[in-house]
Amino acid sequence: xxxxxxxxxxxxxxxxxxxxxxxxxxxxxxxxxxxxxxxxxxxxxxxxxxxxxxxxxxxxxxxxxxxxxxxxxxxxxxxxxxxxxxxxxxxxxxxxxxxxxxxxxxxxxxxxxxxxxxxxxxxxxxxxxxxxxxxxxxxxxxxxxxxxxxxxxxxxxxxxxxxxxxxxxxxxxxxxxx
Numbered sequence: 001x002x003x004x005x006x007x008x009x010x011x012x013x014x015x016x017x018x019x020x021x022x023x024x025x026x027x028x029x030x031x032x033x034x035x036x037x038x039x040x041x042x043x044x045x046x047x048x049x050x051x052x053x054x055x056x057x058x059x060x061x062x063x064x065x066x067x068x069x070x071x072x073x074x075x076x077x078x079x080x081x082x083x084x085x086x087x088x089x090x091x092x093x094x095x096x097x098x099x100x101x102x103x104x105x106x107x108x109x110x111x112x113x114x115x116x117x118x119x120x121x122x123x124x125x126x127x128x129x130x131x132x133x134x135x136x137x138x139x140x141x142x143x144x145x146x147x148x149x150x151x152x153x154x155x156x157x158x159x160x161x162x163x164x165x166x167x168x169x170x171x172x173x174x175x176x177x178x
Contacts, residue, residue: 002129002160009121009156013052016153024153024175029059031173035149036063043069045084045112048101053118054151064088071112074102081139083109114147122152126169127162140167149173
């Protein structure tokens with residue numbers, strides 16, 4: 001079922017208008033900053049938006065101003081957890097796996113206290129539907145486990161059964177009121 005659901009949710013996300021996307025992204029940025037105010041982690045794994053994912057660049061800039069150490073995910077190899085390389089807005093990047101920007105070398109790797117994780121979809125039990133590669137599930141299976149905050153548009157909430165290996169998120173932020 002998840003295989004069938006993924007293209008439907010990607011289509012919903014893709015069909016958002018530019019105005020909707022801009023409004024939703026602004027609300028999501030506000031929610032990320034509010035979440036951080038109640039969960040003041042010193043280091044945060046973030047993501048570079050691809051394939052219509054919510055763009056949180058404005059929140060990243062504010063978090064960096066607040067002194068939060070940001071880090072982008074780096075795919076090292078298939079079937080391995082993600083690594084996180086320190087980054088701040090304006091730092092140079094190069095295309096990494098799947099052409100997603102990553103910090104240039106030399107990279108400083110950290111274990112962020114929390115991760116902002118883009119979701120293709122999510123359900124009411126805080127299970128995340130991603131692209132199917134399992135990178136975030138493997139990353140969240142490590143101990144100690146960072147706080148995991150899903151980022152999604154509300155229109156991508158759907159009911160599906162999570163697999164055994166799917167790691168539940170601690171929170172999911174959307175543009176909807178918190």
